[in-house]
Amino acid sequence: MSFKYPTSPLLSQPENTPEESVCSLEKRSRQCTDTPLFCECIQIVEVPPMKNVDIVLIDEGFGGNDSHTFHIHGYNASILGRSSFAQPITKAEVVYLDRNKQLHRNFVNPPRKDSFVVPNKGYVILRLFTDNLGYWLWEARSTGISAGMSDPVMQFLLKVGDRESFLPVPLDFPTCGNNKHPDMVFETN
Numbered sequence: 001m002s003f004k005y006p007t008s009p010l011l012s013q014p015e016n017t018p019e020e021s022v023c024s025l026e027k028r029s030r031q032c033t034d035t036p037l038f039c040e041c042i043q044i045v046e047v048p049p050m051k052n053v054d055i056v057l058i059d060e061g062f063g064g065n066d067s068h069t070f071h072i073h074g075y076n077a078s079i080l081g082r083s084s085f086a087q088p089i090t091k092a093e094v095v096y097l098d099r100n101k102q103l104h105r106n107f108v109n110p111p112r113k114d115s116f117v118v119p120n121k122g123y124v125i126l127r128l129f130t131d132n133l134g135y136w137l138w139e140a141r142s143t144g145i146s147a148g149m150s151d152p153v154m155q156f157l158l159k160v161g162d163r164e165s166f167l168p169v170p171l172d173f174p175t176c177g178n179n180k181h182p183d184m185v186f187e188t189n
Helices: 091-099
Strands: 040-047 052-059 068-072 077-084 115-118 122-129 134-140 155-160
Touching: 052 091, 052 115, 077 115, 115 122
Parallel strands: 040 155
Antiparallel strands: 052 122, 068 115, 068 134, 077 122, 134 155
16 A cells, blocks of 8 residues: 545544545555555554554565665654564564564663664564654655665554544634645546
8 A cells, every 4th residue: 555645634624535545554445445456545543642552663674675764753752672684574473573572672761763764674663652642644764675766655644542632623724725746646636
């Protein structure tokens, strides 16, 4: 699934984003029903507010040797753990290692960052305290396939809380239309 920006701000104008364009890690968007090989959608990962949330990002390492630098908006994450392996590793293998407590976590003064590297053939374990409600963009800044070339940036939105927990939008708050520069618009509707 490739990330597709919403056409207007989700926080202040949620009614302008069609539900069929939203997807998650578990569910493809309805717009992608007929496109099994390629899907463009607004990928949202929902988390509850006011909780410690651990997120494990994995680079399986199949097909390349590039690591990925991620940047998160709205948060500094505690980096609890990070490591790489000698050969490619699957998500299932990392989940198995984690469930068997074989991924080391540092809980004593872990570094806090808004940008971090997910090593090739490895993982990074992050912890967030979800006290900043709203929609927050996560983006991989380096998704190069070879030196001097890059493919589309990997992105998703972290939704912290729900509509009822967000601050109300002021009555006279300005609205806007499509937030894409004309050179970035690929669809014609």
